[in-house]
Amino acid sequence: MDCCPSSRRQALAWAGLVAVLPFADVATGAGAASAAARPKRLLVTDLDVVTVTDTSVVITWFTGSTTEVDRYGAPTPVPTDTELLLGEPGNPGSLRTVFHDTSPTAFHYAEVHGLEPGRTYAFQGRSAGQVAQQSALQFPGSGGSMDAPGVFTTLLPPPGRYLFTVALCNDLHMGEQTAGVIVGDWPPSFRQDPGLPPYPEVMLEALLADLRQPDRGADVLLVAGDLTAEARPKDVTRVRQLLDGWGRLGRDYFVARGNHDRPHVGQDYAGCTPVPGADDHHDCWGDTFRYRRQTLSTHEVGGLRIIGLDTTTLDAAGGTLDDGQLADLRRELREDRDRPTLLFGHHPVTFESAVTTAAGPGFDLDQVKARELEALYRRAPGVFFHHCGHTHRNKRTFAQDSKAVEFLEVAAAKEYPGGYALLRCHTGGYQVNFYKTRTELAKRWSQRTRAEYFGTWTHYTLGTIADRNHTVVRDLSGLRPVR
Structure with a gap:
């Protein structure tokens, strides 16, 4: 996960982890699968309540064999149907099928729209008539979340008129071939199956395809660092090519450098621009994306000021801001103190983080x-908002002495939970929602990497429902639609 050799302390820290209702959008089919159609020895597990908006929910799970395992010792996938039931809490008899897709898959993704804002629903996921079980730890009440098994509560919508949507993502790691390594060959890691595209490309292509779908509708995309695994020229070129296929740099999408994108030393980088004062380091990422180290970038979308920060060092996984960049930021913010402003950079900021x-x-x-x-x-x-990555988790924090600015870490795009956040801006506030990507190959890879770090990864990275889904009331009436 680090850009650089891990310290013994970091390795030990990671080791410590080892230790009633009309509903819209009902899909094809109806009712539970008959008992006669149920595969024998079926495991229905890993249920996640991923996304909760004011009118929709996304719930995912996995079906696998209880007798056969893959090369990593995980259950082999068993394709079957996807059924979601919703009802009234405390009243099991009220559960009704609101989504039933009979297309066989082992990687189940149930999305239902038309729900009532601010309402608590009981739910049940089923495949082949068996109820899906949750496997990730729950965090009841953490950060305002109500992550209680079997229920979720839809959000209230932001006040005012809808304006536009900003997509937030990070940690693409283009060029990476092995996921879940900290140092050397420890802990056990994961690779893509032979014959399939590299998993960073699978996950990024799925993300970009998602953002253009009408049910996501992102207007712009922010990528908060670690676009590459080690900033090799071919990987920087490839990630730029994929992003350029989605939109134009500086207009449709904006980037900030991560520690993996830092200038490197070695023959592989010798053709790139040397770093002043550190001529053995060559900046291939900067050559391709046209950003110099430790300089900020400013952009404007619908009246929203967007500022990208470079928080990287030359040779360390941790981050910093040099005095020159801080001075530039001070001047930029002083010139228009009240203008709605969103900042993004790779490294998390707050003490809680x-x-x-x-x-x-x-x-x-x-x-x-x-x-x-x-x-x-x-x-x-x-x-009002600062987006970062680096930790590969969904985590919402604030400064110790103020709740005026939300600091949001978004989980990595390249591995479980494998997705992005949408920031939907209204004149009276905004709503944040995290989504997993949903192509079959992306869901397959996300499921495999649930097992990273001896199976602790899900408990750390997914975060609470409130971390990844929440509404904030704030005056954004100075902004305007971009379409």
């Missing part, structure tokens, strides 16, 4: 610089 990051506080933004950044935000009332 630092002390809950599995690899330790040194993995995040340098905490002295982090406090300076938070102080700048306090003096600019228009700043």
